[in-house]
Amino acid sequence: MRTSRAAFVASLTALLALSLSPPLTAAPQSPQWTDCDGNPATPLDCATLRAPLDYRSPGGKTVDLAISRIKAADPAKRRGVLLVNPGGPGGSGLDMPLGVAQTFPKDVLDRYDLIGFDPRFVGRSSPLSCGFTGTVFDALWPRLPGPGGFAAEAREARKVAEQCQRAAGDLLPFASTRNAARDLDVIRAGLGEARISFYGGSYGTYLGAVYGQLFPDRVDRMVLDGAIDPAKVWHGMNRGWGPAAETAFADWVDWAAGQDATYHFGATVAAVRAHYAKLERALDERPVRYGQLQLDGNTLREVSRLVLYNDHSDPVLAGLVADLADGQLSDPAVRGFLDAVLATFPADNFVSVFLAVQCTDADWDRNPARYAVESAVDAKRYPFFGAAAAGIGPCAYWPHRPLEPTTRIRAARHSSLVVGATGDSATPYSGAVSMRRMLGEQARLVTLTDARMHGLYARYGNACVDGEVTRYLLGGALPAKDVTCRK
Template identity: 40%
Template sequence: MASIVLLSPALPAAGAAGVVDAVDVVDAAALSSNRNPQHDPPQEPHRHPARELRWGDCAGVGDPALRCAEVAVPLDHRRPRGRTISIAISRLPATDPALRRGVLLTTGGGPGGPGVPLPSSLAPLLPPEVRARYDLIGFDIRFVERSTPIGCGQEVEEPGGYRVRTATPGSLPADAAEARAYARDCVRAAGWALPYATTANAARDMDVIRAALGEEKISYLGGSYAGMLGAVYAALFPGRVDRFVLDSPVDPKTAWRPYELGRTPAFEAGTAAFAAWTAEGDAEYGLGGTAREVSDAVAELIRRAATAPVVVAGHAWTSGELGTLLVAGIYDERSFGLVAAAFADIAAGREPYVPFPVRPLPPAGVPGVPADNHTATNMAYRCGDGPWPRELHDYRRDLASYSARYPLFGPANANITPCAFWPRIEDEPVRRPAGRAPGVLVTAALRDVAVPVANSRAVAAGIPGSRMVTVDAHTHAPYPAFGDACLNGEVGAFLTTGTLPPADVAC
């Protein structure tokens, strides 16, 4: 079966002339050195008493109850008195001051998703007993939207805010040249920030936020990448952990190249499930009466768009946009019908109903956010957390292996990225288990395509005393929006009482 072309490498042949097997790192002499803070003595963040925070309206958020403030954090946590950047935080107060326990932090996934608006959308989904006990605190991680945003000089976001190129036979030199050019653009536009765009630094920012709020400990709820961020915080600051819920966390030990390769079979399985479901509704969707016919029809439409965008109702659908639409479908079984109908409409030349943007939208009412902010920050964290192969022969080997075994997504997930040319970052992700942190609650769906459940199991195993609650569903980050009463009840009980289940729970 031919691969699904998520984005078409469209670099002229001359652009690849200088590419050789030894991948040269983008010149980053202007970037300051950044030795590993894990090897430095631990430092207590400067305390910013809560009374010093200036709470006001939240830019780009329509909820008047949500109040926002800015917290200054060191750009380089090794130098706490050096240059600072601003982190935006938001707050919805606990509904019962008499029962208030503390703060429950949350932020967006990605990396690259905003967190400031999340308390407003999360609050109605939480049980009243949880809302009574916690101020909900959202924050944009460093370099995202309201928190000193960066860009890589691109005019638009990539579909999904995630840069990916699908390899085709012989395309690796051109793909590498394009990736190297992108890395150079990022250094040119945001070179001052790139050495410090790491999950460990985002976790250190969380601890400054904790101190600024005047809290000795924090509770936390984070899904997907935000779950990984919580695990890293627990490793760095075990004594500051109160009640942590990590929903479908990425395993820090595999971030990011092994993780991308490792979830490729789940992408294929998710597509097979989507195709089989759609085939059963062939009378409605007309994409094929078998799973193979549906997969071929969708792949053919995406390949067609790689040659020339498919214009429907004034919108030119690119291969990357159609690929993002497919991924949205395979991430959650509840989206199968919507995505199948959208592909059927586009194939027939009808305007599809797609209730979400296929490219991230700039936050309304938030000035100064670069046009490619979400893509740039996603790339910066993925490359900064490293390590990534630097040799072209490594990518050739992976492409040959994964394309043969996983023909739909192997050519995309195994392809070279700008991380092969990224400035070398010494602040590697925290890979040691947080043995001194209290146990946390990890939640996951058994048929998660985005973050396969093995990631969640590894994170739980790395924090002794932790428990897992799983739901047998094809979805991602199921708490609380999936609505499973068993799962939601276990999480609500933990956040309310602090008592973990005596054993793992299968809902």
């Protein structure tokens, strides 16, 4: 008994030391930049750094950190580096500077080296694999219940957790956002910068916020666009997709009812809903194949939820519904959307990392009964996606408990600009409000009202939002108070 108590105390002491002491970092490295693709016309350089697999053992095994760079367009105006992250978890950001260079204002591009990166285990950064096959829609969690209902989903969730343990069990405990944030400081040191600026979208907002908690004195300017609610990492965030998707779908149905002359789904909300439900049933009986993707009723809803991230894409969803009713996909916008999703989110790596990070960041409830009740309740409240969002997943059976507690976001010593749309259906607006409140008076919130969009800056085309973010990145001063912009 005494030995067991001593072991417990030693373990607890080590955990507290890792959580509360100054964050451990690796020795600085000098990146060896090379042209990413051998094309001189593409202004993107790449390099690889190394980071500890386990920051408690900095001299042990390492992981690759693939980084990229587009230099500041005007060296005379250069301020520093702007790290950019698209979200996920599991999203690759290595090519993101190329997109940013096409959309961010020239004044911003003049002043910052744009730094992209694949977070640990993503893409070219020692990629993690659970061995998933098919498309991202085949492997994605949370998922809508199939014919076997909740019990079948629970069995499948357990199998997936066991599959990941067999394939990558030695890596899974180290997939946390806290370790990814420590990796950011390896990148900062490698770049020779005392401080970094950061633009993160979606999950990238949480990664940035965690970095700011661990390394507050190493942050210059931070933009958190489409913010995660840190208080709901991660089951609460996933469950929030139920009501958010329900609202987004209702918004689209209302829009589609006004487009009956074009799409012929019906001129009333009830008629459009009936048309969509009939299509779901028809696809369950006779799915439509598009390359590797097989579109049945559940996949239609999963694809629809992604299209609904942007109210400018309402015609894309209408085109999808119209095409599927005809049994084939011919609309160029629909095909382009699906091609982009399938190319951007490789099923194995993306879903493997998505699960590994979510299951490692938080200690999930291991009682299936909780998920059964929540899924049943939300299926009635939010029939479009509630059963999936609240349902059970592999994290309920994950083989490893977290090595560290979930990061609590407290009032920051560095400045942050949080950006959110009131109709965001991927990271609901309440998350932006929560993030702003937690970060305290060194943060401000820029809100776009009456817009359904996930990620706003230099993407949605709102001059008010773009102006506030640009002024902050250029001058560093936060607005005097929170800002509300109109669509």
